[in-house]
Amino acid sequence: MSAPAPLDIAEAAALLRSGQLVAFPTETVYGLGADATNADAVLSIYETKGRPRFNPLIVHCADLGMAEQFAQFSPLARQLADMFWPGPLSIVLPLKPGHGLADVATAGLDTIALRVPDHPIALELLRAADRPLAAPSANPSGKLSPTTAEQVRRGFGGRVPVLDGGPCKSGVESTIVAVDGARIVQLRAGALAREEIERVTGLAVSQAQTGAKISAPGMLLSHYAPNAHMRLNARPAQGEAFLAFGPAEPFDGITRNLSESGDLHEAARNLFSMLHELDATGLAMIAVAPIPETGLGEAINDRLRRAAAPRG
Ligand code: TXA
Ligand code: MG
Numbered sequence: 001m002s003a004p005a006p007l008d009i010a011e012a013a014a015l016l017r018s019g020q021l022v023a024f025p026t027e028t029v030y031g032l033g034a035d036a037t038n039a040d041a042v043l044s045i046y047e048t049k050g051r052p053r054f055n056p057l058i059v060h061c062a063d064l065g066m067a068e069q070f071a072q073f074s075p076l077a078r079q080l081a082d083m084f085w086p087g088p089l090s091i092v093l094p095l096k097p098g099h100g101l102a103d104v105a106t107a108g109l110d111t112i113a114l115r116v117p118d119h120p121i122a123l124e125l126l127r128a129a130d131r132p133l134a135a136p137s138a139n140p141s142g143k144l145s146p147t148t149a150e151q152v153r154r155g156f157g158g159r160v161p162v163l164d165g166g167p168c169k170s171g172v173e174s175t176i177v178a179v180d181g182a183r184i185v186q187l188r189a190g191a192l193a194r195e196e197i198e199r200v201t202g203l204a205v206s207q208a209q210t211g212a213k214i215s216a217p218g219m220l221l222s223h224y225a226p227n228a229h230m231r232l233n234a235r236p237a238q239g240e241a242f243l244a245f246g247p248a249e250p251f252d253g254i255t256r257n258l259s260e261s262g263d264l265h266e267a268a269r270n271l272f273s274m275l276h277e278l279d280a281t282g283l284a285m286i287a288v289a290p291i292p293e294t295g296l297g298e299a300i301n302d303r304l305r306r307a308a309a310p311r312g
Contacts, residue, residue: 009121012163013128016041021048023138023152024125025165026117028088028173028191029145029272030152031060031135032160033125039102042134046104048160051141056107057134058090058174059114062126067114070099070132077179083200086118088170088191092178105134115174121165137173138162144224144279144307147171147272171269172299177205189299191268196295223306224272226279228286230308236287241278243288254281264296271300275307 007015012022016033019041023032032049034041036059045057061067064081071093073081080091090113095106106112117123126133137145138152138160146152149164175190177197184205186194194205228241235249236242242255246262256274258267278286288304291297 007161007163009124009128009163012125012161013130015161016125016129016133017131021045021160022125023146023149023156023160023162024122024133024135025119025149025163025168026060026122026135027119027168028117028170029147029168030138030149030162031117031122031133032138032152033060033133033135035129036101036105036132036134039104042102042104045134045136048156049136049139049141051136055136056109056113057105057136058176059101059105059112060122060126060133060135061114061116062123063116066126066132067116070096070101071112071114072096074179074181076182076184079201080177080179080184080197081116084192084197085116086123087116088118088174089197090115090174090176090188090190092176092187101132102134111178113176119165119168121163125163142223142225142311144226144275145173145272147269151273151276167269167273169269170265171271171273172296172303175299178208189302191296191299193295194298223309224303225307225309225311226275226286228279228284230286230288230304232288232304232308233290234287235289237285239283240285240287241281241283243274243278243286245289245291249289254278254283258291258300264292264294264300267291268296268300271303 034045092111092113139155147168149162152162170191173190175192176188178185187208197205236251242251244257258270
């Protein structure tokens with residue numbers, strides 16, 4: 001496969017404006033971006049990813065001003081945006097009448113998930129394109145999310161132009177919340193720890209119940225899956241690859257350590273890359289050490305459980 005020529009931001013913005021897809025870096029994972037106002041462009045996201053159904057997408061905005069064109073912000077929603085944007089928080093909000101976004105971006109819902117990413121290239125691209133960008137993670141549906149441009153290129157066999165911004169600093173997807181009156185409901189654990197939202201707002205953040213009125217329809221049980229099978233909270237056996245966490249236990253098989261010092265931020269950043277690396281060894285099983293459920297551990301364990309779930 002010949003490597004496509006590197007893309008600059010102006011070229012990427014022009015491609016997006018003409019309805020093409022461009023993968024771009026964010027602080028969480030690489031996104032597969034399309035003009036969110038162009039239904040054909042958004043549909044080609046589903047085609048390219050092989051996304052099984054029209055799962056609503058997160059729409060990325062350059063700033064709160066752009067986001068306010070599309071959704072109604074309650075005072076609490078605005079407070080969340082002020083506190084955490086740009087950053088890894090997606091907020092599900094009621095759509096504004098006449099919003100102009102493609103229905104396929106929201107999968108026909110009357111709400112929309114919005115976020116302002118905290119990445120200089122993503123923000124410059126959004127400003128240059130001068131339109132909102134719908135972007136799921138830039139991987140074939142169900143596979144591991146990419147945290148480097150190279151992983152995106154490999155995932156799509158070089159078919160998608162990629163803006164290279166180096167490795168993503170968070171490494172897991174954004175936290176998704178909905179604002180329901182005075183309540184904040186977490187729909188997906190992610191790169192912003194629930195405790196952090198609670199600390200900064202002084203409000204309790206509840207977990208979405210399965211089947212509840214507000215939920216993230218895309219939360220499939222089997223997701224983020226490597227080719228290898230996975231055993232969680234495990235010690236490695238011979239012939240397995242080992243994804244460790246914390247001070248390394250002696251193991252003479254292939255090992256990656258998410259964070260030798262037990263730092264959950266470092267672990268989140270390394271999670272998908274190390275799974276990609278262990279998967280590339282071709283071993284049939286990856287044993288994963290226990291990871292605490294606190295802070296970013298909630299998002300890490302969520303992704304690991306989906307990666308380990310029976311494949312549909
Ligand atoms: O960090 C991230 O969030 C990355 C980067 C690229 O920004 N994007 C990402 O997108 O993870 P994706 O498509 O993999 O996840 C979107 C999630 C899905 O679970 C979907 O169901 C949920 O957002 N979602 C989108 N719109 C929603 C809505 N209106 N109501 C509830 N959930 C929604
Ligand atoms: Mg994804």
